[in-house]
Amino acid sequence: MIPPKIRTTFKAITILVVLLLASCNPKKEKETVTAKTEIEKSENILLKEWTGPYGGTPAFDKMNITDIKSALEKGMELNLIEIEKIANNPEAPTFENTTVAMEKAGAELERVYTYYGILSSNMSSAEFREIQKEMAPKLSEFNSKISQNKKLFQRIKTVYENSQKTPLETDQQRVVDLNYKSFAMNGAELDEEKKKRYAEINKELSGLYTTFSNNILADEEGYVIYLTKEQLSGLSEPLVKSYAKAAKDKGQEGQYAITNTRSSMDPFLTYSDERDLREKVWKNYYSRGDNGDDKDNNEIIAKILKLRKERVGLLGYENYADWRLQDRMAKKPENAMQLMNAVWPAAIARVKEEVADMQSIANSNGDNITIEPWDYRYYAEKVRKKKYDLDSDEVKQYLQLDKLTEAMFFVAGELFNFKFTPVKEGTVAVFHEDVKVWEVNDKTSGEHIGLWYLDPFARTGKRSGAWATTYRSHTTFNGKETVLASNNSNFVKPAPGEPVLVSWDDATTFFHEFGHALHFFASEVRYPTLDGGVRDYTEFQSQLLERWLSTDKVIDNYLVHYKTGEPIPKELVAKIKKSSTFNQGFGTTEYLASAIMDMKLHMADPTNIDVDTFEKETLAELNMPKELVMRHRTPHFGHVFSGEGYATAYYGYMWADVLTADAAEAFAEAPDGFYDKEVAKKLVKYLFAPRNAIDPAEAYRKFRGRDAKIEALMKDRGFPISK
Incomplete structure (x- = not known):
């Protein structure tokens, strides 16, 4: 984890974005001035200060993928110089010369992060994904250069310990506490041998996270179902027009495209009368990352789980969940599980009622089917109309x-x-x-x-x-x-x-x-x-x-x-x-299944884990209703495995x-x-x-x-x- 100030401002992105190994050897303060002068003269727009009204804004219209690597390298170079200056300050550590100095560090780099985040989440391409894949291990190495800087941590620790004797202003104290705990949680107090292994694990994980997320994106882009006019029964006019446009955008004018995304899949499963097509669309969506090909994520997840457990083991924790939740409201996984277990029985009981209602309508219509997951949304909509005339x-x-x-x-x-x-x-x-x-x-x-x-x-x-x-x-x-x-x-x-x-x-x-x-x-x-x-x-x-x-x-x-x-x-x-509580069985159960799975995966022994088997056995133990699936099946659970933001936190x-x-x-x-x-x-x-x-x-x-x-x-x- 990057220390608080150094972390990316691209907060909500689930993909772990850390930055690049710098090739420089920071020495003196004047190097900062020299480097910043270079930036002023540079043609690389990603490094430059934002200009214009509103306090300056990103130059998104001039953003170029070819600039990203050099921008990251230069931003890292500057940031490491700043970090070394703080770490080697001959003056006694204080809130101003250590904590505030860290809060100020990395301005150039954070500007680059903004563009990197857009290229990663909003405008990804095959070219960018190659850059992402190449950079991931280097980015992790850079992260370790900061989090494992012994002199820097000693100053952070001194400021923290002094603040325990002479408290600072409330918000300053909060910054100091968070800063210290972040470094300590991420291995700053380990011995050199364990620090080395900790950094190696982070480096390997960063590559796995990138591959995982890119595999999901590839499966979302690679599976498209094209329909003819005869296959549109049940779909509204605006939805049909949207699917027609999606097909046209993909060079298939005259057809109708169901893309492999939730926004395209969900309404189709709700309204389409074509059961065989509903099944196909459903299977495409819920098998993302689980197709047994070169985009399959199961082995990647197993590696991630093993590495996460090994890493927190270096810090003395039994499992990843114990380590992660210590600074969350829940404090420990047992508290989170207690909440979820309190709601789960009521949720699956409601699903049973919902399925009975749907099956009754299917039977009365003479549909001669048993409700399957690709039927749930479709028949739930019919129940809604019957029960609430909605x-x-x-x-x-x-x-x-x-x-x-x-x-x-x-x-x-x-x-x-x-x-x-x-x-x-x-x-x-x-x-x-x-x-x-x-x-x-x-x-x-x-x-x-x-x-x-x-x-x-x-x-x-x-x-x-x-x-x-x-x-x-x-x-x-x-x-x-x-x-x-x-x-x-x-x-x-x-x-x-x-x-x-x-x-x-x-x-x-x-x-x-x-x-x-x-x-x-x-x-x-x-x-x-x-x-x-x-x-x-x-x-x-x-x-x-x-x-x-x-x-x-x-x-x-x-x-x-x-x-x-x-x-x-x-x-x-x-x-x-x-109808505000209608279908709450479905909504609560599909969510909770994912959240419980997240926690159980990180509390389990991953030594010989088979991810598909673990998912099936865990759901069986939970008495998961067969008529629906987890909101995010494990092979495409990007919240948890394309980074660490939501790991044991869903x-x-x-x-x-x-x-x-x-x-x-x-x-x-x-x-x-x-x-x-x-x-x-x-x-x-x-x-x-x-x-x-x-x-x-x-x-x-x-x-x-x-x-x-x-x-x-x-x-x-x-x-x-x-x-």
Whole structure:
């Protein structure tokens, strides 16, 4: 792990991105000046300071893959010089000359990271993946040069120990504590022989992570199903047009393409009447990384698990989960498992009820089938119509992406006092024509907060899913830095002139990721290290924002029919709310299966592990319903195996959802509900603005006056509450 300040600002990306081995031998401070002069004269745009309005912005329009290697090398060279200067400072270690100096280090490198992140997640190509593969082990070596710098750690440790005797200001103390613990957790106190092995393991892991993620992307790009007009039964007109455009973009005009991504697969499985095609689409998607070919990830996962266990063993830990969770809210894997085990029985019991309902409809239709995983979404939709007279496709007619964006801006204005204004095209550089940019200001004072970038559509070379990230985070310790935040989705791009219509689930995800962006914009921290977060807490703020999608002010003003402009009918809204716990068995079970699998894999002995067998046996032990699968099967579980951000941390979504459900009740009980100004002030003050400057448990208690309770989550999902 890269120390807090040195780590990439590309926070949400699941691929572990660390940087390059420098060939320099840092000696004197003047080398920094020389190197920076070289940068000023350099033609490499990736290294240069960002210019233009809004405090400067990345030159995405001038970004070139051929510049990436040299930019990384030079950025590393500068960074290592800075680190060596801090480590060899003859003065006694202090917060200013050690901690603050580290917070300032690596500015050039962080600019390069921004471009690297875009090329990795939004604009990947075969050429870039080769560079990524080549660089991975070198990047890891560079990381070890910092984390294993003996003199640097001794200074960090001295500052930490002194702060225990003479405490610093609260946020400074938090930076010092996090810095010290990060180095200690990553082998800084090992002997030289163990340090060497630790670095070797990290180097090997970095290559495996890159290969794993590129294999998934290759399987997403390599499997496409083309349909004819005769195979479109059940699909809506907007969806058909989207599939037609996808085919045209791939040079198959006149056909209809189902690409191997969730945004393309999910609606097809929900609406298509062609069962054999549903099965084919389902198998393509859920077999990513598990096809027994050169893109198969099973052996890679086995190697990753062995190396992770060996690495934490050097530090004295029994397993990876024990090591990883020590600085999370859960503290230890047993606590995370306790939460998941408390919910699991209710989830699979609900699945049994859902399957019975679906089978009944299939039988009454004379379909003569037994419900299989590729049938679940299709028949669940029919159950929804029968039980609640609710047609998801009808709901989609009122969920336009543009109007949902406006709704999010409205919520941000009500809760955070933010105003979003479109930036004139051409004012700010973007990396693709689909990307749009808005300026964010304080509604009252007009103060500039930052810019919000939106990259909404799926494309070749873009990783699947939805995520949020920052290109620049808020800090004030070295002059105020404004925020450059981005949301990234994979909606199917519509035909020209057609609106983007999304499902209620996709609309919820859209609000969720915007919650991350608001967390970035609301930051009031001084130091970069504090702009990070605790993994099983940072999802809480974004999950909480999902609740505003179903508030009356959003529904009444922003959910309008895409053709007529008529507001969504009250009776349809009533059906949506009445069905709020519908299909919670499916949603909770597919998620929890992945989260439990993540934890069990990292608590098991990986010596002779067969990943496919382990997955099957674990699911059997859990009594996993045969009618559905894990949300992320192990061979394509990118959260966990294309980096370490979510390794033994996928449970964090549920941990955070306990907080979410409990916090939502605070709003529901307030005089003005979800738009209550007093509760909103506390929300911003204690849960958004501090970022990681306050211990998460303490921050939540300040907001709620107590710890969160699981009862609210069970109630939300319509599950029975244990007494």
